Amino acid sequence: MDFNSSDPAAGQALAEQPVAGQALAAEPVAGPRSEDALPDSATAAVKVVIVGGFGVGKTTLVGAVSEIRPLTTEETMTQAGVGVDDTLGIERKTSTTVAMDFGRISLNEELVLYLFGTPGQQRFWFLWNGLFDGALGAVVLVDTRRLEVSFDVIGRLEERGVPFVVAINSFPEAPKHDVEELREALDLPPEVPIVDCDARLRTSSRDVLMTLMHYLHHLAVTSEAS
Amino acid sequence: MSGAGQDWEDESPERLYVITGGRSGAAAQTFSLDLVTLIVAKAAPRPGIQPEHAAIMRLCHSPLSVAELSAYLKLPVSVVTVLLGDLLADGRVVARAPVPPAELPDRSLIEAVIHGLQQL
Ligand SMILES: Nc1nc2c(ncn2[C@@H]2O[C@H](COP(=O)(O)OP(=O)(O)O)[C@@H](O)[C@H]2O)c(=O)[nH]1
Ligand SMILES: [Mg+2]
Numbered sequence: 001m002d003f004n005s006s007d008p009a010a011g012q013a014l015a016e017q018p019v020a021g022q023a024l025a026a027e028p029v030a031g032p033r034s035e036d037a038l039p040d041s042a043t044a045a046v047k048v049v050i051v052g053g054f055g056v057g058k059t060t061l062v063g064a065v066s067e068i069r070p071l072t073t074e075e076t077m078t079q080a081g082v083g084v085d086d087t088l089g090i091e092r093k094t095s096t097t098v099a100m101d102f103g104r105i106s107l108n109e110e111l112v113l114y115l116f117g118t119p120g121q122q123r124f125w126f127l128w129n130g131l132f133d134g135a136l137g138a139v140v141l142v143d144t145r146r147l148e149v150s151f152d153v154i155g156r157l158e159e160r161g162v163p164f165v166v167a168i169n170s171f172p173e174a175p176k177h178d179v180e181e182l183r184e185a186l187d188l189p190p191e192v193p194i195v196d197c198d199a200r201l202r203t204s205s206r207d208v209l210m211t212l213m214h215y216l217h218h219l220a221v222t223s224e225a226s
Numbered sequence: 227m228s229g230a231g232q233d234w235e236d237e238s239p240e241r242l243y244v245i246t247g248g249r250s251g252a253a254a255q256t257f258s259l260d261l262v263t264l265i266v267a268k269a270a271p272r273p274g275i276q277p278e279h280a281a282i283m284r285l286c287h288s289p290l291s292v293a294e295l296s297a298y299l300k301l302p303v304s305v306v307t308v309l310l311g312d313l314l315a316d317g318r319v320v321a322r323a324p325v326p327p328a329e330l331p332d333r334s335l336i337e338a339v340i341h342g343l344q345q346l
Contacts, residue, residue: 029281031298037288038264045262045291045324046339065346071297073261075304097302102293107342114262114291130260134324136339206346213340220333 036068041109048212049132050117051157052141053149057169057199058117059101061141064205066103066115074099100131115209137212138164141199144174147185154186165193165215167208191215245278245301246308257314257321259307264289264322271318278309279318286319 050058063070076097098118105113116131132138138157142150150166157164166188168177179194188194195211198204266289271280278299285298296306313319325335 029285029298031285032288032290032294038290040266040288042264042289043322045264045322046335047260047262047324071294073293073296073303075302102297104291104294105342105346107339107345111338111342112262112264112291113339113342114293116261116293134260134262136336202346206343210340210343213336213343217333217336217340220336224333 032068038106038112039109042106042112043110045112045114047114047116047135048209049135049138049162050115050141051138051153051164052169053143053146056141056143056146056149058141061139061167061169061197061199061205061208062101062103062115062117064199064202065105065209067106068104070101070103070117072099072101132160132162135162137216138162139208139212140164140166142166142168142182142186143171144168144177144182145171147182150186154188163212163216163219165195165208165212167195167197167199167211169199170196191218245276246305257311258323259292259310259321260324261293261303262291262324264291264324265295265310265319266290266322267319268317276309279313282306282309282313283318289322 050061052058059070074097100116100118102114102116105115107113118131140150140153140157154164154166166182166186168182182188183190183192183194193211193215195208197208265282265286267283267286269283270287271283275283278301281299282295285295290298292303292306292310295310296303299306301309310319310321314321325332
């Protein structure tokens with residue numbers, strides 16, 4: 001399931017209507033398949049956010065490592081006075097529906113990792129209350145054909161103090177790149193890891209998460225030492 | 227909640243307002259509900275309770291995150307949060323809080339994640 005339509009790159013206007021047609025149907029709600037149910041021993045959960053522009057492979061990456069078929073959750077956000085299509089210049093509230101695909105990995109009997117792939121319009125997902133609060137960190141997924149999409153994302157993560165790694169998703173038509181050139185182009189400090197990945201592959205996507213975790217571990221050890 | 231059952235099939239946006247009784251927000255803070263807070267029902271739903279409450283209680287017979295509840299119920303997270311606030315206040319479900327942000331980044335937690343990913 002994908003929510004490409006919530007992305008401006010898909011040529012769609014932002015959804016103005018708050019979540020029409022979302023009422024529960026009269027029939028029982030279909031929950032997880034029995035094999036997808038978490039054991040009762042699951043007591044704590046952590047989250048990682050996958051960010052990047054439209055079509056960069058976020059849902060693919062989440063699906064590659066998730067133990068459940070990716071699900072979609074959404075939120076309606078109200079923002080005062082920033083109507084993007086407000087040609088009259090009148091202060092008003094706009095509400096936007098932002099959808100996220102997410103997946104799940106049971107790390108052990110107690111601990112569960114959730115991966116959230118955020119949609120393309122960065123200025124909206126930062127309004128999603130609490131999405132980044134308590135997140136272990138983020139993966140910025142980059143398509144070298146559209147580097148500029150990543151600038152805003154990276155800037156905001158830095159502003160918020162969310163630790164992140166950069167993963168370059170390899171598309172066949174994408175220009176070959178040198179990691180250090182990319183680091184410079186994205187204005188990244190030397191310690192931020194940059195890795196190549198193929199989001200379609202479980203091992204490759206797993207390695208991206210592993211890179212993030214090793215980086216976080218490094219940060220934790222460093223902060224303990226200081 | 228009066229009237230909640232009647233316009234059950236009404237698919238208008240106003241439906242969300244009806245589901246929550248027009249309430250918003252506070253429950254997330256009160257119970258510090260996160261997208262990854264795990265919810266577990268304490269019992270099966272009593273007959274006659276608001277259908278959305280019953281649906282949550284049925285879904286949570288095993289632990290389920292707020293995000294998963296929102297996905298299965300096809301309701302926005304903020305609406306699910308309000309409904310969970312009611313159930314939590316009545317002790318009909320319990321919340322297993324996520325690892326608090328204050329404890330991040332925690333070295334042993336990261337090590338547990340690394341170990342778990344290695345099994346993948
Ligand atoms: N060649 C190649 N294609 C990919 C890769 N990752 C994703 N895709 C394809 O790119 C398209 C968009 O991916 P999707 O995950 O939906 O992007 P999202 O909008 O970021 O969620 C899909 O058709 C994927 O199959 C990759 O690593 N390599
Ligand atoms: Mg997607």
